[in-house]
Amino acid sequence: MTSTETFHCTTCPSECLLTVCVERDGDGVAHVTNVQGNRCPRGKRFAEQEVVCPMRILATTVVVEGGDEHLVPVRTCSPIPRALHKDAMETIRELRVSAPVRMGDVIAANLLDTGVDLVASMDVGPA
Template sequence: MSTNAIEMLQFNCTTCPSECLLTVEVERSPDGAVVEVRSVTGNSCPRGNKFAHQELTCPMRVLTTTVVVSGGDEALLPVRTAEAIPLALHAQAMSLIRGLVVDAPIRMSDVVLPNLLDTGTDLIASMDIGPA
């Protein structure tokens, strides 16, 4: 006899402007981990199904923050990951990024840190910063 719990969740899909309200049936183990996504309804396109599975098994987010600039006309450079990375890695990524200092000048989309935490995703500049 299974001790897993069946749970119904509702959340919005954020993959497009429609923001469909998804109803998702999941099976959770006694420790709360998702064992299986049993069904997804409410999505008006296939992306909603994919989003629900991703969100419940390995949520991904784009990480945005700032890094210190040396020799620039601004003190801080806004940066972001070029693609979403696992949400579980955000704290570790922030610990690494916190120690970064970039030298000006820097252009938008320049790679500030390649292959962040072996995710295959670069940390890139979100604006231009000229020399002081």
């Protein structure tokens, strides 16, 4: 089955409007057959990744105990599959860290066995 998807590339400020032809095999696995609208090679790579396995940085907060802030913003060091975000949030919701926390501290190593660490995005001092 062949379909066409249209979305904007987000790899640079140009935000090219991409038109992507997608063919799904009998098992429902998507294969990109054509990409149009990209003004650079990154757009083609982005379109293929977005159709096959969309990846996103996950940003949220974690509870801090004994800190001058109650929450510390955190993010994944690199993108993880968007399909894992719900499971990642369930794991992160249970986390607690003790102050002090420094920006870049690893809050959760190898989140959901993705090979990607969850790190603090801000310093939090002791209360």
